[in-house]
Amino acid sequence: MNLDRVFGAxxxxxxxxxxxxxxxxxxxxxxxxxPFDMSLPAVSKHLRVLEQAGLIHxxxxxxxxxxxxxxxxxxxxxxxxxxxxxxxxxxLDRLEDYLKTLQAKPKAREKRHVRRKK
Amino acid sequence: MNLDRVFGAxxxxxxxxxxxxxxxxxxxxxxxxxPFDMSLPAVSKHLRVLEQAGLIHxxxxxxxxxxxxxxxxxxxxxxxxxxxxxxxxxxLDRLEDYLKTLQAKPKAREKRHVRRKK
Numbered sequence: 001m002n003l004d005r006v007f008g009a010x011x012x013x014x015x016x017x018x019x020x021x022x023x024x025x026x027x028x029x030x031x032x033x034x035p036f037d038m039s040l041p042a043v044s045k046h047l048r049v050l051e052q053a054g055l056i057h058x059x060x061x062x063x064x065x066x067x068x069x070x071x072x073x074x075x076x077x078x079x080x081x082x083x084x085x086x087x088x089x090x091x092l093d094r095l096e097d098y099l100k101t102l103q104a105k106p107k108a109r110e111k112r113h114v115r116r117k118k
Numbered sequence: 119m120n121l122d123r124v125f126g127a128x129x130x131x132x133x134x135x136x137x138x139x140x141x142x143x144x145x146x147x148x149x150x151x152x153p154f155d156m157s158l159p160a161v162s163k164h165l166r167v168l169e170q171a172g173l174i175h176x177x178x179x180x181x182x183x184x185x186x187x188x189x190x191x192x193x194x195x196x197x198x199x200x201x202x203x204x205x206x207x208x209x210l211d212r213l214e215d216y217l218k219t220l221q222a223k224p225k226a227r228e229k230r231h232v233r234r235k236k
Contacts, residue, residue, distance in 0.1 A: 003131075004129050005129075006129075007126070011122050011129060013122060069202075071205035074202045074205070078199055081195060084137075087141060087187065087189035087192070088196075
């Protein structure tokens with residue numbers, strides 16, 4: 001797994017759109033080229049970058065070239081993110097604590113108000 | 119959030135190592151340059167790419183330049199992955215089903231064996 005290649009391949013909107021299309025199921029190279037309004041060589045170039053990164057697999061079946069996504073590579077990106085995940089869950093926890101403090105405050109004020117009334 | 123820039127910034131081992139260092143806490147640019155055995159301008163160039171992608175924030179405090187990670191940007195990568203996550207959980211489920219079938223098979227054979235004995 002070469003994360004440089006994986007992230008490099010993902011740094012392009014067309015390649016991410018191709019991945020999104022392949023996530024729905026296997027398609028041939030020519031079927032893939034159609035919605036993108038791109039030439040076959042241009043699509044092939046993007047597919048080569050995705051294939052070299054291990055994000056897709058291209059079969060060689062007669063004239064058609066069925067492509068499918070390789071979820072294992074995206075799973076590796078997910079595993080790389082794992083070390084950082086606690087950073088945003090921690091900040092969400094802190095926000096939750098802060099919101100709890102805000103919710104607790106009016107009650108404290110109410111109590112004081114009640115005390116004053118007495 | 120520009121995912122092209124984010125993935126582009128992550129497509130480099132030094133920049134990923136800088137992020138890993140910053141995940142542990144805020145450090146200045148010069149503290150950051152030390153373990154990487156790189157010149158200050160070289161580190162600064164990497165930091166600029168990370169900053170432009172929104173992955174880090176560089177403060178301007180007198181002579182020191184404290185840097186900190188921006189977890190929100192990595193969280194956006196995590197959200198982008200969300201659409202694909204079911205692809206590998208599905209294949210794990212399929213593997214689990216297959217393993218269950220394998221575990222069930224010897225029992226079936228045992229039953230047949232018992233029947234034959236009768």
